[in-house]
Amino acid sequence: MKVLLTAINSKYIHTGLGLRYVGEYAKSKGHSVKLLEETINTPILAVLEKIMQGEAQVYGFSVHIWNKLFVFRLIKMLRKLRPEAVIVIGGPEVAFDAERIFKELPAADYIVQGEGETIFSGLLHSLELGGSVPRHIAYVKNGKVELNGGTVVLTDLAELPFPYPDLPEVLAEHKIVYYECTRGCPFHCAYCLSGISRSVRRRPLGMVLRDLDKFIAAGAPLVKFVDRTYNLDEEYFLPIMRHLAVADTKATFHFEIKADILSEKVLDFLATVPKGRFQLEIGIQSTHQPTLKAINRQDNWVKLSANVRRLLSFKNIHIHVDLIAGLPYEDLPTFAKSFNDVYSLQADMLQLGFLKVLPGTQLCRETQKYGLAYMDEPPYEILATKYIPYGDMQLLKRVENILDQTGNSGAFPHILAALIERSGAETFAFYQQLTDWWVQKGYYPQTHNTKGTAQILQQYIIEHFTDEQAAALQEILRYDVFMAVPGWRPEWLDWQSEAIFNIVSDFWRNEALVQQYIPGYRFSSWRQIHKNYPIELFKTHWQTGEAGEYYVMLDNSGEEKRAVLLPLGV
Structure with missing residues (x-):
């Protein structure tokens, strides 16, 4: 019996980890299984054509929040073309409410309820032998x-096989490698399905290390752990991190953690890991205690914020923090406080997400209690609550858009800090002001690259500050542009390259002085110097805001850019 599993991913760079496990387990039991991976951005008829190229008897699909509508349309067409085929669906969008799903999709024959590796393989065995339907198959x-x-x-x-037998091909196509060493979650967040079983299971440590060594040997640049809370058991997760920290690799490993349970031992270790080896995603969601209680979260904000600040002080780990808009008991002023609290941590990225009221979750059952109005179809995103009306929710959507193009871009840290300080407002209030202006000018909802965003910020400065204030702020903006986009010299910023030409030339002729700032420096060519070591004069300090003359060299010769303050022009 031939089986085709189809994973419809949200982006080309993603891989369908769940169906990979299902398929590899079934193959280990002797079944003939092929995997097709496509995306929701592929024309649906093109995906159907690929599915129809083979003569499978069983077709399996994994259904998620991002692909449900696409997959259901695909299955309805497949049923018309292969009426005799067996169609099996599974995944978080269908596993918890089979009665509703069969009404929506009568073209499906079976629904895998839960984690499907062993039960799907059992179903294939039953179909081949004509036996009864195995338990947990609706x-x-x-x-x-x-x-x-x-x-x-x-x-x-331990029953799970390695999910990437095609690892070289996956990496050649520049796709992200996903991995899990645990399943389940001990917490019971009201908006999430991961904690329904309350059962956390761990893959044997030796198997995990062997799997990770395969990624390292193959040269995977990024491995994202999908464990819901990676750092639950220190005796389990710390040896994995230690193994990765000393590995001979340039790979980055991404983990989702709960920051307030990090111990001193773990923090001391994390201070020592190579820069860029780990990325940490920290779900904070809210700092409003009634909200946290309503969604069953028990975060210790004092400990959490202290630990995040300490992690950031190491300067070796990218830190990503999350907020969710639309949670119970959080109105716009309350959400603004959560935003201010979390922004003050100065993490590398603050992701502003919006509540998804997933079928089967506690919040779905409490829709009336909290006045939740949300989309009936995936992604089930919140539209309004009794605390945040639709107009305020749309404001937050716009703030998210502008935040991503400014603060989360990583290109404008100094000018944003200066603008917030000089606005005299709290952080969220500043972003609200910036957002209102941005929309009024017609820049929303378009997405702007770093260059376009820089020009928008420059216009904002001109329109909101006196000439003297604007001149100082534009110097800070110019510094951020100098660091973020080396070699870009837009005319609307007052570049000093020609004015300081003689001073810079004298610096490069003094090789002993140059070597103090670039150890091992040897002259190669002026072209190479201008490319790798541009020098610029700034008349306002980008951190203190003090007026003066600050000569900055951007050392762009290595893997990471660095700014060097030079004692020139004195």
């Missing part, structure tokens, strides 16, 4: 949905 019999045992989890992750 189906329709005589017009009635048979739940057949409900949802299930895989208890022994």
Whole structure:
């Protein structure tokens, strides 16, 4: 019996980890399984054509929040073309409410309820031998949905094979490698499905290390762990991190963690890891205590904020923090406070997300209690609550857009800090002012690159400050542009390259002085110097705001840019 599994990913660079595990496990049990990976951006008829190229008897699909509508349309067409085929669906969008899903998609024959590696393989075995439907596979019999045992989890992750037999091809296509060493979550966040089982299971440590060594040997540039809370068990996760920290690799490993449970031992270790080896994503969601209580989170903000600041002080780990808009008991002023609290941490990225009211979650059952108005179809995104009306929610959507192009771009740290300080407002109030102006000028909802955003910020400065204030702020903006986009010299910023030509030339002729700032420096060519070591004069200090003459060399010769303050022009 031939089986085709189809994973519809949200982007080309993604990989379908769930169906990879399902397919590799089934193959390990002797079944003939092929995997097709496509994206929701591929024309649906093109995907259908690829599916129809083979003569499979069983077609399996994983259904997620991002692909449900696409997959359901695909299955309806497939059913018309292959009426005799067996169609099986699974995944978080269908596993927890089989009765509703069969009404929406009668073209499906079976629904895998829960983690599907062993039960899908069991279904294939039953179909081949003509046996009864295995437990935890829902189906329709005589017009009635048979739940057949409900949802299930895989208890022994040692049963899972390595999910990337095609790893060289995956990396050649520049796709992200996803991996999990644990499943489940001990917490029960009201908006999430991961904690429903409350069962956390761990893949044996030796197997995890061998799997990770395969990624390292193959040269994977990025491995993203999908564990819901990676750092639950220090005796388990710390040896993995230590192994990765000393590995001979340039790879980056991404983890989702709970920051307030980091111990001193772990923090001391994280201070020592090579720069860029780890990325940490920290879900904060809110700092409003009634909100946290309503969604079943028990974060210690004092400990969390102290730990995040300490992690950032190491300057070796990219830190990404999350907020969710639309949670219970959080109105616009309350959300603004959460935003201010989290922004003050100065993490590398603050992701502003919006509540998704997922079917099967506690918040879905409490829709009326909190007045949740949300999309009926995926992604089930919140539109309004009894605390935040639609107009305020749309404001937050616009703020998200502008935040991503400014603060989250990483290109404008100094000018944003200066603008917030000089605005005299709290951080969220500043972003609201900037957003209102941005929209009024017609720059929203377009996405602007770094150069375009820089020019927008320059216009904002001119329109909101006196000539003297604007001159100083534009110097700070110019510094950020100098660092973020080497070699770009827009005319609307007052570049000093010609004015300081003689001073800069004298510097490069003094090789002993140059070597103090560039150890091992040897002259190659003026072209190479201008490319790798541009020097510029700034008349306002980008951090203190003090007027003066500051000669800055951008050392762009290595893997990471660095600014060097030079004692020139004195």
